[in-house]
Amino acid sequence: MDSVKMFQGYDKVKEDQQQQNQHQLPHTKFSKPLMIIISISAILFLTFTISLTLTALIHRTNTESPHQPSNSATTIKAVCNITRYPNSCFSSIISSSSFSQNHTTDPLAILNISLRVAFNEVTALASSLVAMNDGHAPAVDDCKDQIDDAVSRLGDSVSAMSSGGNVLSDGEISDIQTWVSAAVTDQETCRDGLEEMRSVDGEEVKKMMQKSSEYISNSLAIVSHLQGLLKQFHVPQH
16 A cells, blocks of 8 residues: 555656646746847847937037037137237237136127227227327327227227127128228328328337237228128027
8 A cells, every 4th residue: 555655646746747847838938039039129229229329429520510619719719810910819819808707609709809809909009199298290199089089989899799799780790890990990090190200209109009900900800700700600690
């Protein structure tokens, strides 16, 4: 009897093992496809992520102008390179109080600073001419009148820039260009008169005019090329 029970117990264990294996077969059957699905999903996700990254990089490369500077200093250099006196243009703008308060990369703001630098320098020149003793040759007095007119023209330009805000119309740009051009003519007329005078006073005044002449010339060059600069740096004009 014990032998029979032992064999029956053995058969029972064998039957349990077969049933357990049958339950495990479906699990084994579907584990591989599941792993394949997970692997494919991971690969697709990784591919999608890489594609998005590459697309963003390509878009950034295509939208950035190869000539667009990345910071204020290089922007100012790019703008000043169109002037006759690029060194004085750059140094006067980069050292101005207006620039120190707002490190701009906007050509409009750079023009505004350039005009203010020119206005301040011509105003100082006018004050120096007033401080000179009376009794100078008529050419010096005529020069003072011309410089006063230049101060007025540049003052109009600075006011137009302030009222225009971050945008300027074609008419406003044209007005500023006309005023700055008139200021250049004023200084040239003054210098011509001093050349004819050929005196110590005349030479002194010409030296005093050097910086203001360069600054006004720089401002005129910038405003004359402003529309092209706005397009180059993707700044809306209107």
